[in-house]
Amino acid sequence: MIKTIYWTSNNKVRLIDQTRLPLEEVAIDCCNHHEVADAIKTMKIRGAPAIGVAAAFGVALVAVKSRASNTNELVREIDEAAEILSSTRPTAVNLFWALKRMTEVARAGSHLSVARLKSVLKDEALAIADEEREMSQAIGRHGAKLIADGDSVLTHCNAGALATVSYGTALALIRAAHAGGKRIHVYVDETRPLLQGARLTAWELTREGIPMTLICDNMAGFFMSRGLVQKVVVGADRIAPNGDVANKIGTYSVAVLAKENDIPFYVAAPVSTVDLSIEGGQDIPIEERLPGEVCEIRGRRIAPEGISVANPAFDVTPARYVTGIITDRGVVYPPYEETLSGILGKARSKT
Amino acid sequence: MIKTIYWTSNNKVRLIDQTRLPLEEVAIDCCNHHEVADAIKTMKIRGAPAIGVAAAFGVALVAVKSRASNTNELVREIDEAAEILSSTRPTAVNLFWALKRMTEVARAGSHLSVARLKSVLKDEALAIADEEREMSQAIGRHGAKLIADGDSVLTHCNAGALATVSYGTALALIRAAHAGGKRIHVYVDETRPLLQGARLTAWELTREGIPMTLICDNMAGFFMSRGLVQKVVVGADRIAPNGDVANKIGTYSVAVLAKENDIPFYVAAPVSTVDLSIEGGQDIPIEERLPGEVCEIRGRRIAPEGISVANPAFDVTPARYVTGIITDRGVVYPPYEETLSGILGKARSKT
Numbered sequence: 087m088i089k090t091i092y093w094t095s096n097n098k099v100r101l102i103d104q105t106r107l108p109l110e111e112v113a114i115d116c117c118n119h120h121e122v123a124d125a126i127k128t129m130k131i132r133g134a135p136a137i138g139v140a141a142a143f144g145v146a147l148v149a150v151k152s153r154a155s156n157t158n159e160l161v162r163e164i165d166e167a168a169e170i171l172s173s174t175r176p177t178a179v180n181l182f183w184a185l186k187r188m189t190e191v192a193r194a195g196s197h198l199s200v201a202r203l204k205s206v207l208k209d210e211a212l213a214i215a216d217e218e219r220e221m222s223q224a225i226g227r228h229g230a231k232l233i234a235d236g237d238s239v240l241t242h243c244n245a246g247a248l249a250t251v252s253y254g255t256a257l258a259l260i261r262a263a264h265a266g267g268k269r270i271h272v273y274v275d276e277t278r279p280l281l282q283g284a285r286l287t288a289w290e291l292t293r294e295g296i297p298m299t300l301i302c303d304n305m306a307g308f309f310m311s312r313g314l315v316q317k318v319v320v321g322a323d324r325i326a327p328n329g330d331v332a333n334k335i336g337t338y339s340v341a342v343l344a345k346e347n348d349i350p351f352y353v354a355a356p357v358s359t360v361d362l363s364i365e366g367g368q369d370i371p372i373e374e375r376l377p378g379e380v381c382e383i384r385g386r387r388i389a390p391e392g393i394s395v396a397n398p399a400f401d402v403t404p405a406r407y408v409t410g411i412i413t414d415r416g417v418v419y420p421p422y423e424e425t426l427s428g429i430l431g432k433a434r435s436k437t
Numbered sequence: 438m439i440k441t442i443y444w445t446s447n448n449k450v451r452l453i454d455q456t457r458l459p460l461e462e463v464a465i466d467c468c469n470h471h472e473v474a475d476a477i478k479t480m481k482i483r484g485a486p487a488i489g490v491a492a493a494f495g496v497a498l499v500a501v502k503s504r505a506s507n508t509n510e511l512v513r514e515i516d517e518a519a520e521i522l523s524s525t526r527p528t529a530v531n532l533f534w535a536l537k538r539m540t541e542v543a544r545a546g547s548h549l550s551v552a553r554l555k556s557v558l559k560d561e562a563l564a565i566a567d568e569e570r571e572m573s574q575a576i577g578r579h580g581a582k583l584i585a586d587g588d589s590v591l592t593h594c595n596a597g598a599l600a601t602v603s604y605g606t607a608l609a610l611i612r613a614a615h616a617g618g619k620r621i622h623v624y625v626d627e628t629r630p631l632l633q634g635a636r637l638t639a640w641e642l643t644r645e646g647i648p649m650t651l652i653c654d655n656m657a658g659f660f661m662s663r664g665l666v667q668k669v670v671v672g673a674d675r676i677a678p679n680g681d682v683a684n685k686i687g688t689y690s691v692a693v694l695a696k697e698n699d700i701p702f703y704v705a706a707p708v709s710t711v712d713l714s715i716e717g718g719q720d721i722p723i724e725e726r727l728p729g730e731v732c733e734i735r736g737r738r739i740a741p742e743g744i745s746v747a748n749p750a751f752d753v754t755p756a757r758y759v760t761g762i763i764t765d766r767g768v769v770y771p772p773y774e775e776t777l778s779g780i781l782g783k784a785r786s787k788t
Contacts, residue, residue: 108740108741109738242655275655276629276731276739276740277655278627278629278653278654278655279653281739281740284731284732284739284740285739285740288740288741288744289741292741292743292744297745298744298745299745299746299747300731300732300740300744300745300746300747301731301746301747301748302629302630302654302686302687302731302748303629303653303654303655303687304593304626304628304629304654304655304686304687304690305686305687305747305748305749305752306690307687307689307690307693307752308686308689308690308749308752309747311689311752311753335653335655335656335659336653336654336655336656336658338658338659338662339655339657339658339659339690339694342658342693342694342697343690343693343694346693346697380627380635380651380652380653381635381651383734383735383737383739384734384737384739385737386734386735386736386737387460388627388632388635388636388734388735389459389627389632389635389636389639389651390459390639390640390643392643393639393643393649393651394648394649394650394651395650395651395652396650396651396652396656396660397652397653397656398656398659401656401658401659401662402662
């Protein structure tokens with residue numbers, strides 16, 4: 087089993103350096119929240135649920151290593167660390183969700199001793215990681231029912247074990263369907279510019295013997311138009327209450343092509359991906375990353391020097407293209423204004 | 438001015454090695470039809486009109502260098518060379534069109550002396566190159582009228598000077614609009630796997646100071662959905678009489694996204710790209726190229742070893758997505774069954 091990120095027995099955060107996959111499988115240890123923030127920023131770890139866990143672990147590192155002499159000082163340190171961690175990447179809401187949860191626990195524990203609060207914060211981070219692990223399994227269970235024996239499923243980017251603690255979101259249900267004996271085949275969009283499909287999804291599926299074909303992003307429409315794709319499943323970085331979905335750049339194009347070819351388009355994501363503080367996709371900030379990611383591939387220049395480049399890392403798929411959203415609490419369908427708030431009510435009453 | 442391919446004074450075919458652009462500008466000389474065939478196969482020269490000219494030049498090389506003692510022998514050599522050249526790439530019809538024209542001229546001249554027929558064949562190849570040059574200028578003139586001052590135009594792959602003898606097809610009208618004083622901006626799809634957009638189109642536009650932004654293929658939909666693209670213009674490798682268009686893989690996706698966002702989608706191509714021998718896009722063979730083009734970029738491995746890869750080099754855009762086809766004889770609109778045959782009648786009566 088792939089262990090994307092975990093807390094080590096000597097209080098470090100160990101994570102697979104995803105920038106070096108698939109050529110090298112290297113784990114790195116983060117000893118403080120600055121190292122965690124750097125790992126998120128440079129995409130050594132990426133994927134909305136995984137960076138939520140990384141951020142929570144970053145806060146926990148501050149707690150266990152703090153030399154604060156009183157609880158107020160510790161809470162202030164936690165707040166400062168959360169500030170730094172929250173400035174790493176703007177689009178995935180799980181990051182802010184996990185940090186909010188950690189800072190609220192810190193504040194709620196301000197009557198505790200320093201030693202006790204440290205322990206509470208570490209436990210909270212571990213609980214978030216555990217919940218994300220269960221979340222993946224639940225998405226797998228709910229989503230696998232939507233996949234028929236013999237289906238070819240197209241996915242974009244990596245919504246796999248590497249985007250979560252393990253198991254994945256979109257890939258969780260592909261794993262579950264495969265484990266359940268369904269014959270499935272996966273079309274993997276390579277996902278420029280950083281090639282998360284070619285590097286990460288292809289690596290995950292190959293490791294587990296799930297049949298797949300790697301394609302360039304611009305080939306997805308071709309295979310859909312030839313009737314070779316039965317379902318599309320992707321992850322999400324943020325979901326608006328109206329069902330608009332922010333996900334890796336190119337997701338919108340895949341959704342439009344799926345609709346044009348009458349192929350169901352599913353989004354798989356934990357309920358923590360839903361952002362109740364916004365109204366629709368227009369409120370989701372889209373991260374613009376450095377031009378070098380487009381102009382260079384693995385250190386090789388592929389375009390003339392000095393040209394103008396755009397590099398939006400995400401796009402927004404309007405709810406009207408989304409057939410269903412597969413969450414850890416079940417699958418919801420339009421109208422999302424009603425069904426998402428219904429499932430969120432369930433989730434919150436459980437928390 | 439970019440001279441993609443030309444006949445040298447010492448009877449060689451000189452062409453820009455496009456596999457080395459944009460990092461190196463290197464011209465290579467082909468001395469016989471085998472070297473020309475290899476240049477086409479390895480995509481040192483590519484683009485439907487350009488490979489038509491290359492093939493004609495390949496046949497002319499056989500003619501001028503032949504040691505045939507009689508005309509029948511020369512005609513047989515020409516037929517054999519045409520056979521070899523026609524097996525280089527299957528999708529672009531201009532290749533077969535140019536070879537048919539050369540072999541027909543050879544057969545029609547079987548009553549001539551060997552020396553006379555050699556000269557006739559060389560002149561025919563030079564005439565094809567001249568006509569392609571005029572074709573580009575004509576497409577530029579007709580197409581520029583469709584571009585408004587201030588437009589942002591999205592293009593896919595390279596339908597520029599490098600895809601023709603010079604000036605281009607899709608880029609011909611962009612050049613003409615720019616030269617005519619219209620302020621335009623070009624979104625350039627990088628065009629995986631071989632990156633003709635990033636390497637070739639970006640190079641051409643930068644050389645001429647035409648404002649452009651390089652994007653990954655999967656970003657085209659994002660910019661369309663934000664209202665930042667007013668027109669899409671692409672080239673074509675083969676057009677069916679019903680208006681279905683085969684072009685570089687990814688063109689279909691761009692066309693679907695344009696339609697979804699109410700953006701006009703134009704195809705720019707000479708009438709020699711229309712294939713009267715077929716009925717529709719379903720009859721166009723799609724070239725499948727080697728997996729290495731997808732798994733490696735400029736020699737760097739980007740995916741796990743041993744995985745399954747698909748690499749269709751072209752796709753077919755059904756006529757219903759095509760707003761208009763900009764030919765050297767004017768712009769035609771649906772119903773293409775009527776308008777294309779009308780313009781082909783004109784073209785043929787002129788030939």
